[in-house]
Amino acid sequence: MAHSLTYILTLLAAGIGLIVLLTTKYKAPAFFALFLACLVVGLGIGLPLSGVITTMKDGFGNILKSLGLIIVLGTTLGLLLEYTGSTTVMATYLIKKLSNKHAPWAMSLTGFIVGLPIFCDSGYIVLSGLNRSMARRTGIPITIMSVSLATGLYAVHCLIPPHPGASAAAATIGVDFGKLILIGIVVAIPAMIVGNLWAKYAGKKTIEHVTDEVFDIDDEHARLSLIKACLPVFVPIVLIGIKSFLTACAHTYPALTTFLLTLGDPVMALLIGVLLAFNCKRGWKKGELSKLLQEGAEKAGGILVIIGMGGAFGAILTSANIGAHFSQSLALGSMGIFFPFLLTSVLKTAQGSSTVAIITAASIMLPLLPALGLNTENGRLFCVLAMGGGSMMISHANDAYFWVIAKFSGLEMKTMLKVYSTATILMGTTTIIMVYILSKVL
Template identity: 65%
Template sequence: MDVSLVRILICLIAGIAVIVLLTAKFRVHAFFALIIACFLVGLGVGMRLNDVLTTIKDGFGNILKSLGLLIVLGTTLGAILEHTGSTKVMANTILKIVGEKYAALAMSLTGFIVGLPIFCDSGYIVLSGLNKSLAKSTGISLAIMSTSLATGLYAVHCMIPPHPGAAAAAGIISVDFGRLMLTGIMIAIPAMISGYLWSKYAGKKIPAQLIDAAELIKGNQRLPSVIKAFMPVVVPIFLIALKSFFIVEPGTASNRINMYLMLGDPEIALAIGVLFAFNTMPSFKKDVLGPLLQEGAEKAGGILVIIGAGGAFGAILAATKLGTHLSEALPLASLGILFPFLLTSIVKTAQGSSTVAIITAASIILPLLHALGLDTDTGRLLCVLSMGAGSMMISHANDAYFWVIAKFSGLEMKTMLKVYSLATVCMGLTALAMVYIVSFII
């Protein structure tokens, strides 16, 4: 199939436009938008219908093979921690350490830690009651408190597996999950801090709101101990990090060492985290445990079909040989890690979803890795981190998370745009700067 670069680019732009239009304007589920784009691009460049369908199936299956268990275990872990109140225990513990004077920083740190296993929108809903009660007791503006919490959750959601965007990009571009988690945390921390600092600066002139006492957090839930609450989050991260520090040549390690290293596989580590999460439950009644596991599986199903469709879109783009054409026509090597950032931020700003943005960008960039000079293990890692930074920019009115924050905090649109949306710009630029710094170190 010999197709001109102009024709491929026209089809690609049309495909991205369809994704943005269907998801942002008509609220079509991202799975259907991505699949429609697959057919549009594939048929547009002259592929036979049968070949398009086969390519979609292959791309869909390959990405789910590498990410399916990871996403299911991650969503299940988050569902259990929400139900047992472990997130509230973590928040209260951090607040005691930091102090009420730095309540906004405490909420930002809480968001960061709670956000490791829990999606940002769920984490915000779970912690919003505590956030409001702290805003009332400390007199700190709710705009500062809400944005601090929101950006702490957002930093890890965009950068670190098992969150679907980062996990999907790692699967599409073939990046080691352990290295991505460790390096992603290093970059997400400064991004979180920049979001917190902007919220303090932009929100200091906004008066504190009066909060209805009926909205405050209820304290009658039986909560787990501090150690039990933190273990499901800390242990998987420790196991994955431990494995990433050991480089063992295949066939040279003993059976015992191999067994220990297996514990650091992301799927095994998250499964161990789920087992620790079970220990936070006061009882194992079937009417509680069953619905929790079902909730985790159902949440994962919705995410997996989007990720699978993203893999299919990437397979279609790879079949067009877009990378070969662009590498011959454009000096992409001079852009390096800036190109993934710009592409992801444009898609994110246009259609709203960080997950869809990073999956779409990863599918486009995969065939361009060699031309960008990123076709090495380190280059691929930096590419995914750069896309994670781009997926932070810019969260505004077309982002569902934007409205979760506005609804549960009671902030007006003007305040949200001034404080939260601009905080995401600070976060994205800070994360990009950190990616460049990391590129000189690793």
């Protein structure tokens, strides 16, 4: 049965509206919100209930096949880096190398580096003690320090795998992970810089200061060398990056290329990172490592079910043939990368989760790529980065990360909205400008 564009858009709005309503007002888990949205849209386009379930299973399985191991290993690596104190060692090194005057830059860089393998909320919690200590020692308002750290973490969280939103979007759209990481870092750096500059400009007018005790790393963490602390982060990134640029050498050095391609597979690279992280702690106690690995797998499970259901929602939208309807009725070609950016921005602002926003947007964008002129290798890459920029804005009271920053820094709601929320708008805007420029250059 053929449906009009108006009918398809109404169904799509109903599905997205249901996700927003259930996750914000009723605090329902994103998994069940996406599940119900699949049923509403699937039945609405005329699929039988059995067909809806089959389509959901296919979409769920396909996305987990691409991302399951990556998310589990990435989550585990993050936990190991937290537990062994590697993040604290890296942060302390940067802070020692920069003067008190440049302490906000030290926190931004710390957030950026630590945020590569660790989720932004976890990274902020781990580094909050160090952040408050630096604010106390330097006399710099805690608002400046906190937002500098928060935006450094946020920049990479929204743009770079193995973070779940970027990873899921890359798998859905069909983007090489290595190129996304390398170009994503290039795009994330200006976003981090803008977040830092705004924090220093808007935060200097605030009066919040820290008066609690100074935070110091313990003796065990102090004994951990910087090289050991950094290897689990940088080795996987280098291996994945090398893999992306080996195609030209495949015929010249076939044996070497095959070996490096294997090591550069995201699953293998992250596994190597996990193994290197084991070496960041001496004398593991009996059962200690096993418990930590179990915790990593369990934490990843909660992420995977959301990503899987996002894939299911995408499969339902594909069945609705929404791409054909848009391409026939709207001049999407003139919007290019701005359409995925705006779509993801609306989703993020409405329901709060950057991950849910980019996963949902990727499902909608996939059939629209030809109409938008983005159905090329670079086009898909920039589409994912544009959605990443959209998933930055606007972080406010419906975002869990917003409250992590506020509670662990002791900042008031008014200050958070004025400094941090505005920073996310500027970061998202900077990101889409950078993506647009790169899309014209590359």
